[in-house]
Amino acid sequence: MARLLGNLSTTLLLSVALLLVVAYGFHGPLFGDGVGYANGVFRYLHVLCGIMWIGLLYYFNFVQIPTMPRVPAEMKPGVSKYIAPEALFWFRWAALFTVLTGLIVAMLSGYLVDALLLRSPFRLIGLGMWLALVMAFNVWFLIWPNQKKALGLVEADAETKARAATTAMLVSRTNTLLSLPMLYCMVTQGLLGGG
Numbered sequence: 001m002a003r004l005l006g007n008l009s010t011t012l013l014l015s016v017a018l019l020l021v022v023a024y025g026f027h028g029p030l031f032g033d034g035v036g037y038a039n040g041v042f043r044y045l046h047v048l049c050g051i052m053w054i055g056l057l058y059y060f061n062f063v064q065i066p067t068m069p070r071v072p073a074e075m076k077p078g079v080s081k082y083i084a085p086e087a088l089f090w091f092r093w094a095a096l097f098t099v100l101t102g103l104i105v106a107m108l109s110g111y112l113v114d115a116l117l118l119r120s121p122f123r124l125i126g127l128g129m130w131l132a133l134v135m136a137f138n139v140w141f142l143i144w145p146n147q148k149k150a151l152g153l154v155e156a157d158a159e160t161k162a163r164a165a166t167t168a169m170l171v172s173r174t175n176t177l178l179s180l181p182m183l184y185c186m187v188t189q190g191l192l193g194g195g
């Protein structure tokens, strides 16, 4: 057991095997259904990537940022040199794949353009998509470039580093602020309709 679960790759392989059993058990006859089943698969991938992205956003905002001031100076590099760069890797790529899979879901559902133009009855999901697009823009073009300076992944003097850290934190907070309404739009569009 420890050999299987002690290794993340084997754990994930097992999880995919279980996933295939569940998917085949419930939806085997739909596998050949083309766009209909693909929509379900992309919804699944979309939520998976979204969990990874927003999960890490919440890790930064609920755990790392509030705890850092209490971490003794000699231990801070453990976070800034090892944990944060790794977390930021998964964070930014999860954001990109959430956007791609989300756009694919909208396309397969036949309302991509209507939603982006906020046309009825896709105004709710359209709003959610725009909120999430702003958040993804923030990740790639504001948080990541500033974090690279703040964490010393690119050359910067002490003052630039401090300013970059503050900017990255405030943009990360902005994304946390946008995340609650964004998720409401995502989750309720299908069930309650979208205005």
Ligand code: HEM
Pocket (backbone or CB within 6 Å): 043, 046, 047, 049, 050, 051, 053, 054, 098, 099, 101, 102, 103, 105, 106, 109, 125, 128, 129, 130, 132, 133, 136, 183, 186, 187, 189, 190, 191
């Ligand atoms: C630009 C980024 C995003 C786009 C384009 C997008 C697009 C979509 C679309 C089109 C749907 C289907 C709505 C429906 O017709 O029922 C959806 C559902 C959903 N999205 Fe997003 N989304 C994005 C970001 C996110 C993020 C960051 C999360 C965070 C977890 C998320 C979580 C969900 C969830 C949980 C659903 C419900 C799935 C379902 O009920 O089938 N999305 N999204």
